[in-house]
Amino acid sequence: MIEQKINDVQSSYDRLADEYARRIYDELQHKPMDRQLLNRFAESVRDVGVACDLGCGPGHIARYLHDYGIQVCGVDLSLGMIEQARQLNPGIEFSQDDMRALTIADNTWAGIAAFYSIVNLPPGDVVQALREMARVLRPGGRVLLSFHIGEDTSHVEEDLWGYGVSLAITFFRPTTIAGYMRSTGFEIEEIVERDPYAPDVEYQSRRAYIFARKPADTKTS
Numbered sequence: 185m186i187e188q189k190i191n192d193v194q195s196s197y198d199r200l201a202d203e204y205a206r207r208i209y210d211e212l213q214h215k216p217m218d219r220q221l222l223n224r225f226a227e228s229v230r231d232v233g234v235a236c237d238l239g240c241g242p243g244h245i246a247r248y249l250h251d252y253g254i255q256v257c258g259v260d261l262s263l264g265m266i267e268q269a270r271q272l273n274p275g276i277e278f279s280q281d282d283m284r285a286l287t288i289a290d291n292t293w294a295g296i297a298a299f300y301s302i303v304n305l306p307p308g309d310v311v312q313a314l315r316e317m318a319r320v321l322r323p324g325g326r327v328l329l330s331f332h333i334g335e336d337t338s339h340v341e342e343d344l345w346g347y348g349v350s351l352a353i354t355f356f357r358p359t360t361i362a363g364y365m366r367s368t369g370f371e372i373e374e375i376v377e378r379d380p381y382a383p384d385v386e387y388q389s390r391r392a393y394i395f396a397r398k399p400a401d402t403k404t405s
Contacts (some may be wrong), residue, residue, distance in 0.1 A: 235296065242269050328394070369398065
């Protein structure tokens with residue numbers, strides 16, 4: 185059943201890729217706090233190695249980090265999204281992969297920016313995804329993870345943008361995700377919360393951002 189849900193998420197984003205890119209690609213222009221947080225993340229990995237925009241969608245986070253002067257790549261489950269990302273962001277490497285079982289060697293990336301990439305995962309798979317993030321990060325590697333704040337429950341967005349696509353989106357308590365991250369070996373540096381921007385900018389949910397690091401002296405099994 186879980187694999188079927190993941191397959192449904194993949195095919196749904198494939199169908200939505202063009203419209204998603206049209207609606208979302210320029211969103212950072214209207215999100216000053218997000219830009220500030222991304223700048224902070226970028227400085228933490230500058231000159232250390234490649235950072236990954238994990239769950240990259242059309243690649244707008246990767247583009248922002250690239251333009252800030254960071255070495256960056258992008259990964260997404262949806263091939264449709266990867267195709268959009270490659271078209272919109274020449275010069276950045278994008279690849280299709282599953283964050284629960286990444287085909288990336290241990291200790292590869294200096295950082296991971298995962299903006300809302302866990303919200304479509306079944307809650308039971310979030311820990312596995314975090315475990316994979318810890319595995320592929322270098323010792324001392326940094327994570328910036330964002331998600332919608334709620335009571336650890338999912339709701340379904342029906343007929344998204346009129347495309348006949350329904351997506352289950354999970355809202356999490358920040359303490360829940362922080363606990364998951366600690367259980368997979370991460371050290372939490374800071375949890376930031378914000379109210380939503382205007383309705384014409386984004387969905388009206390409160391947001392959380394977690395800065396964390398993989399300990400420099402810990403090996404991931």
